Amino acid sequence: MEASTAQYVLECSTEDCENNCQFYCNHCHRPLCEQCRDEHQKNPDTKNHEVVPFLQHKRHLPVDKCKLHPTRNADILCNECNIPLCSKCTTMEEHFGHKFVDMEDTDAEKLAFCLEEISKIQEYFLPTSKGLKTETDEDGKEVKKTMDGIRNSIKAEAKSLKDLVDKVTSDKLEQANTIEKSLLKVLKQQEKTYDDYNKYLEKLLKEFHDYLPLSNFKVLLSAKLENSKIQFIPETTKPVPPVFTAGQFTYDDVSKLHGNIGVPNIKPDKRKIKPMATSLTQLKPTEKEMKQDREKSDVKQTLSLSASVTKVREYTVPGVDRVYHISLGKSGRLWASDEYGNLVHTDLQGDQLQKIRTSGTDEGYHTVTQDGDLIYTDRKNKVINRIQQDNTVTEFIKTGNWKPISIHSSHINGDILVGMVKGGEAKVTRYNKAGEEIQNIQRDNKGQALYNDPHYITENINGDICTSDYSKHAVVVVNKSGQHRFSYTGQGSMFVPYGICTDLLGHIIVCDSFHMNNKVHILNQDGHFLSLLLTPQQGINNPCCLCVDDENNLHVGQYNTNTVTVYKYLQ
Template sequence: MFKPSDEQAAMQHYLVCGTEDCQKNGQFYCNACHLPLCVQCRNKHKKTPNTKNHEIVIYRHRKQQFPVEICQDHPTRNKELFCRECSIPICSKCYTLKEHKGHDIDDLEEIYADKYADWQGEFSKIQKYFLPTSNSLKSDIEEDFSQIKNIMESIRTSLKTEAESLKNLVDEVTSESIENTHTIEKSLLKMLKSQETKYDDYIAYLWKMSDEFQEYLSITNQKLLFTKTLKIQSIPETTKPVPPVFTAGRFSKNDITKFLGKVNFPNTKPEKRKIQPMEAESAHMKSTEKLLEQSKEKSDMKQTLSLSSSVTKVREYSIPGVDSAYHVSVEISGRFWVSDDSGNLVQTDLLGNLLQKIQTSGTSQGYHTATQDGDLIYTDSDKKVIYRITQDRKITEFIKTGDWNPISIHSSRITGDILVGMRKDREAKVTRYSKAGKEIQNILRDNQERGLYSNPHYITENINGDICTSEIHNDKVVVVNKSGQPRFSYTGKRSEFYPWGICTDVLGHILVCDIASRSNTVHLLDQDGGFLSIILSSQQGINRPFGICVDDENNLYVGQDGTNTVTVYKYLQ
């Protein structure tokens, strides 16, 4: 049976069944064979006489494979036992020797699994509790910074208001009081800065411990699991600052200071910051897991690219053969394809010259995409077929979608896989195909068996493998991870939001067209769905943007309704 190497496993965008010639999703795991299995291979595994008694579990509940170590004293034997009295691994022949006679002996694989779980648990605590909790406390300090500034500014305003009625008589007292607030503020902010530094140091310590734990968890360092002690320093405690309050005074010519009032600390004991107990960590766990997964998959381009302070129009094309530009696909060669809502699909060169024109059943959807090989594939919703146009202009039937109507399509720049948004009756889904056209994944519902899609009419993939779709019926952008689990949805910044064309760039940004009557803009989101800016609007001459695409040179192509013009912008530097 085929078993992927560690390097191959790291490169896979989803878990592949380990059975020979099977490329389906390996949702299960045989603890005896240490092999991922799909549903069909699991059932066959259970019926085969040699494997029917094997323990098969859900993949995430699998046992870690025990590292094989040859006994130094008996080179023909592997160490499979653990002598508790001597605290060393031994082989079965060592067990018969007199030095281990009468000792408690355990299965080394079970001991290894327990130790691995312990260390994995400690590593998980750092990632899921200690780090997020510490970062939360640090964020609390940052909020206190702002609060102290606001309170002190409010006090200064009150002092100035009081002083206004006293005219020149209170000028000197007012100046002294204001100076006093600056002194107090400086003292409080100095205290907060010290607390912030303390958490910075502690967080650095946690990262260092995390790295050490990962080293201990590796197979090559598995002996250290029996000798090292698990100990993480407690999160340092800090106190919240007690801001001063302003006590208004009553003024007279003889006692200006008394009537003006003064700034002082209330007789209040500082309140300790609340450290969330580890038992209540679930919200932090989810947040940290997202951050960890995303941080591992950042593009190398982030080291050299960033958002430009302004969007610059670099060129414009008038596309012959179409009435509007509802969708744009840019080829590796620099040529690009544009479609309108009448089924016209045309290819032009960088000079705007018409190269070929095809009549399709497509309308206002993202129904075509350029592949890694330089071909174009497009959907025919009426015939339930996906066609391929090769570089020599031959059109061939590529994929049949059965009962489902394919409405949108995207070829992954990462894996070459093909993502297709489909509809059937009142259902909708996203299907993943391999480069060769083999169906390998279907995404229909979330964990509560609720439908994820209604009309995924535009689709794309982000650099971390997230699948992003525009949902016109539900007026939102739906994003799931590469396994099909929901990540987030985006519903715009106004009460009206009509998402159409969608694409992503090398920084993980999501760009989506909003054709709502009061908007007609292009939104820029981060890869977690956070709104960053309106990157294009009527100020740049945009009106009803429908199609959007980013090429390999980080140029942004925008097509609009009612005109055959495609405009190209620079927004990264």
């Protein structure tokens, strides 16, 4: 045991008693156990002694003699002069009007203060500090895990880049080989041309030689030499060899291709230090905190999946053909959209409050923030807009060359998660509440693309980012650091995920909109299939979107109607 936290146990002072001390006789200055205290107070000689709990005891102080009155004990303290005195000293003129206290009382007060501070250190400061140290250790492990993932991603991206360089190199070498073959072919043809011409000259040379002997004189006279005129030497062209122009690139160019590592430019959160309780023996949460914890705990402990799903009610969303996405707001209001860019603000009675035109289609392109504002993606202009509660629309975030198609506002910390696409690539980007980019998620630890088409996106209670990827036929789940956890691809048949949401218990609920399926799947937060929550037998037809309200009811929008059906699925 560390000396700083050791608690020494004092035994009862009664002979042959081995019990722990709980009380103290201020008169005898003896520690007593409960049994010996009772006997001490029954004894006629000690029944009038002051016996108190040990933490309130007065210690048996060493006795000093008064310097002015050696026959008396200095057992009184002058508060003004802060010196020990005897009772006779208190009558002296220099102490007239001063306040005096019994030195045992002063010692008891200071002892109580020391015990109180010891209790604070042992019960609050040390445990809290050790808890924070443990938290830093855990953070260190998380940092190590994150950096291992980043290092793996760097290596995987480097391999991808090297593979591309190798492919480009191979293609260019093949191009060089093709050019070389073409030039050699032309030269080969020219070589044949001169071979044929040389044979012609040799034949002509032999013919002229044959005319020279006198014996062939008559032949020479009869020969038509004008037909033997020498043909001109054939003209050919010299090949023009190709020129290699070296690429112009620098370290920075390659570095940009290789991605970047950077610490997000955000202010780090301070570690939470719980307040010290007023009680010395235990740290009590506030009544409000206890009530909230009890309510949350009670809800989680009492909720579970029902054996059957019950239809609660229906409501119609005016101004849309079909309901492809729902964002629940405050006070029983919601936003809903169709595939034609109609975005409608309505209440559960079907009263339209506002309607705007957007560039959105059949995806989860809007969400309600912690402040109650609606934000939605504009894929055409590559921005994210905000609709404030006074109905004004403002440009909130620009997404550069990436088209934002899906969005979700975190209920945990207000961060904004956006699914984006660009030229065959896809990613999920995290922004803070102020709209500052703090994280990009695009590849797994092997350098493989995580997403093709992040159509709908949400966040689970443990911080996991859950994405419904229409093109991949999968629900892709990564943790809050962006590390791939699992992908869910359905139950054997073609899986076409659309709307996705999570609930208070960490369930992942997703629509399967393949025309032969028409089902709603429910998984636990580790991706294990639990059941088909809704099927065509329950009247469901092409479910497109869903969300869970504050009463833990499931709202489901469908392809063929602008009516939303509400189900109770927890009990």
